[in-house]
Amino acid sequence: MKPFVYERARDAAQAVAALVADPDAVFLGGGTNLVDHMRLGVASPDRVVDVTRLPFDRIEQLADGRVCIGANVRNSELAAHRLIRTRYPMLSQALLAGASGQLRNMATTAGNLMQRTRCVYFQNVTTPCNKRQPGSGCSAIGGYTRYHAILGASEHCIAVHPSDMAVAMSALDARVVVLGPSGERRIPLVDFHRLPGDEPERDTVLRHGELITAVELPALPVAAHSLYRKVRDRRSFAFALVSVAAALDVRGGTIADVRIAFGGVAHKPWRATRAEEILRGTDATPEQFERAADTELAAARSQPGNAFKVKMLRNTLVAALQELAGAA
Amino acid sequence: MTASHFALLVDANVDVQYRCPVYKRFTAAGAPSSLERMAELYGMDSLHVVVNGARYDLEGVDSRTTLLDLIRERLHLTGSKKGCDHGQCGACTVLVNGRRINACLSLALTHDGDAITTIEGLAGGDTLHPVEAAFLEHDGFQCGYCTPGQICSAAGMLDEARQGQPSYVTDDADHVELTDAEIRERMSGNLCRCGAYVNIVAAIRDAARPAHGS
Structure with a gap:
C-alpha cells in the first residue's frame, strides 16, 4: 500500500476543505471497499480523511413525513430500523441482501453509494480498464461478462454498480444531500450515479471535495x-x-x-x-x-x-x- | 533488538507502550523534529485502544496498518487470523465496541478510543464463552484456522439477534428466532474450507439457547 497521511475530520466543513486543498485526498467511511482498493493498488490516495466520527449517525423522521438517513448510519442499523422496515421494506431487504453481517456493521450509507464496481478487470491492476485507467481499453468486452451490464453500457465500459441499497433508494426517489465548498445541494438518487458513456472513470456526478451528509427518503406511501x-x-x-x-x-x-x-x-x-x-x-x-x-x-x-x-x-x-x- | 530499543518498549507510566524504533531514530536525529512533520511525511500517528480489557497507548503507528495487522504483529495476539485479507472469509473477525467486523479491512488508526475483543478475550478467565464451549462440544472445526473468526462472529451475531436485528431470511422481525436457516444466513461472512458447517451450525444453535444467554 502506498504511504498516505491519515487525518480525522473535526467537522464537515474542515473535511471538505481538506479535500479541496488536495486533489489526491479521499474521504474514508467504513473502508470496506476503499481499504481493499488501496491494498490492491486500484486506489492510491496520498491523504485519507476519516469522516466516520462526524455526527451524521441518525435516522430521523421529519415533520413532513420525509425520513433523513445520516451518511454515517451503518448498513446494519439502517436495515434494522423500525421506520425503514415498516415504511420502506424494500430498502431493509436490499441492505440485508448485501454483503455479510460483519461488512454491514462497517459499511456506511454514504460509503455504500460510493462503492465501486466489482468488475474483475477493474480490480486487477494488470489488465486494461477504462474505468481505472482511462483510454487503456475494456478487458470485459470479449472477456468474462457473467456479472456485467445489459442496460445502458457503452463501448468503453460494461461494468455494473454493485450496491443493493442504492437500487432500493433509486426506486424510492431518494435524494442525496451533499456539502461542497460552495454550500449544500440535493441530488436525486436516480441522477447521482452515471452511465459510463465515454467517461467510465466517473461513477457519480459528485465533484471532488463534495461530502455526502445524508440521504432523504420521501414519505411515499406506496413504499410500505x-x-x-x-x-x-x-x-x-x-x-x-x-x-x-x-x-x-x-x-x-x-x-x-x-x-x-x-x-x-x-x-x-x-x-x-x-x-x-x-x-x-x-x-x-x-x-x-x-x-x-x-x-x-x-x-x-x-x-x-x-x-x-x-x-x-x-x-x-x-x-x-x-x-x-x-x-x- | 538493542537495549535502547527494548527500553522504549517499557514505560512505567502506562500499561503498555510501544514505540517504533524508526520513528524514534528520526526524532532523535534532530531534523525533521516536529511530530506533525513526521506524521505528515511518514503517515504515522498515536493510537489508544483497549484490547481484551488492557489499555494500549501506541505511538508511531503506520497509517497503512490494518486493525488485524496491529493486533497480530504489534500486540502479538495471533488468535485472529488472516485468511483472504479482503473481507471475504471472516477469519479476521473481531468485536469492536461489541460489534463484529472484518479487522483486515479496517485501518488501525480509525479505532482510537475503541474497545476491541479478540478470541483471546472472549473467555472470562478459565470460564469459556458459551460459543467457545459449544464449539468444543459439537466439534465445530477441523483444522481450526477459521475458528477464532467463526467464534467471534457467532458471539457478535447472537447479540445482534438478541437485539432483534433482522436478516434477509427473517419473516417476522419482531420475533427473531434463530433457525438453522437464520444461522446460516447470519454466518455467511465466515467461510470454513474444511466444511465443518454442519457442526458449526449445531454449536451456534446450542449457544443460542436461553440457558446459554449472557
Whole structure:
C-alpha cells in the first residue's frame, strides 16, 4: 500500500476543505471497499480523511413525513430500523441482501453509494480498464461478462454498480444531500450515479471535495408495500446477477402506483420508468407485468457471457410484481 | 533488538507502550523534529485502544496498518487470523465496541478510543464463552484456522439477534428466532474450507439457547 497521511475530520466543513486543498485526498467511511482498493493498488490516495466520527449517525423522521438517513448510519442499523422496515421494506431487504453481517456493521450509507464496481478487470491492476485507467481499453468486452451490464453500457465500459441499497433508494426517489465548498445541494438518487458513456472513470456526478451528509427518503406511501428480490450464484454473501426493487399499490384490481428499479444490470441502479408508465392505471395481471418487463428490456444489449440475464430479469420482475399483487 | 530499543518498549507510566524504533531514530536525529512533520511525511500517528480489557497507548503507528495487522504483529495476539485479507472469509473477525467486523479491512488508526475483543478475550478467565464451549462440544472445526473468526462472529451475531436485528431470511422481525436457516444466513461472512458447517451450525444453535444467554 502506498504511504498516505491519515487525518480525522473535526467537522464537515474542515473535511471538505481538506479535500479541496488536495486533489489526491479521499474521504474514508467504513473502508470496506476503499481499504481493499488501496491494498490492491486500484486506489492510491496520498491523504485519507476519516469522516466516520462526524455526527451524521441518525435516522430521523421529519415533520413532513420525509425520513433523513445520516451518511454515517451503518448498513446494519439502517436495515434494522423500525421506520425503514415498516415504511420502506424494500430498502431493509436490499441492505440485508448485501454483503455479510460483519461488512454491514462497517459499511456506511454514504460509503455504500460510493462503492465501486466489482468488475474483475477493474480490480486487477494488470489488465486494461477504462474505468481505472482511462483510454487503456475494456478487458470485459470479449472477456468474462457473467456479472456485467445489459442496460445502458457503452463501448468503453460494461461494468455494473454493485450496491443493493442504492437500487432500493433509486426506486424510492431518494435524494442525496451533499456539502461542497460552495454550500449544500440535493441530488436525486436516480441522477447521482452515471452511465459510463465515454467517461467510465466517473461513477457519480459528485465533484471532488463534495461530502455526502445524508440521504432523504420521501414519505411515499406506496413504499410500505414493497420488496427486494435478488438472484445470485449462491444464496448469501454474493453480488447480484440481477435484482429487482418493486413497490405496488393495487386498488380494485387496478395499479394505482408503482415503483421499480433493477440492480446488477447497469452502471447505475436502473430505474425502470418505461415499465412504471405502462403499469400505472392498468390491471394488475401477469400479462401486464410481462408487457411492462418486455418494454423496459427492449433496450437490453447482452454480452456472450450474460445473455441469460435478460430473461432472468424479466422473470424476476414479473415474479416480484405477482408476489406484491398477490399479497395486496 | 538493542537495549535502547527494548527500553522504549517499557514505560512505567502506562500499561503498555510501544514505540517504533524508526520513528524514534528520526526524532532523535534532530531534523525533521516536529511530530506533525513526521506524521505528515511518514503517515504515522498515536493510537489508544483497549484490547481484551488492557489499555494500549501506541505511538508511531503506520497509517497503512490494518486493525488485524496491529493486533497480530504489534500486540502479538495471533488468535485472529488472516485468511483472504479482503473481507471475504471472516477469519479476521473481531468485536469492536461489541460489534463484529472484518479487522483486515479496517485501518488501525480509525479505532482510537475503541474497545476491541479478540478470541483471546472472549473467555472470562478459565470460564469459556458459551460459543467457545459449544464449539468444543459439537466439534465445530477441523483444522481450526477459521475458528477464532467463526467464534467471534457467532458471539457478535447472537447479540445482534438478541437485539432483534433482522436478516434477509427473517419473516417476522419482531420475533427473531434463530433457525438453522437464520444461522446460516447470519454466518455467511465466515467461510470454513474444511466444511465443518454442519457442526458449526449445531454449536451456534446450542449457544443460542436461553440457558446459554449472557
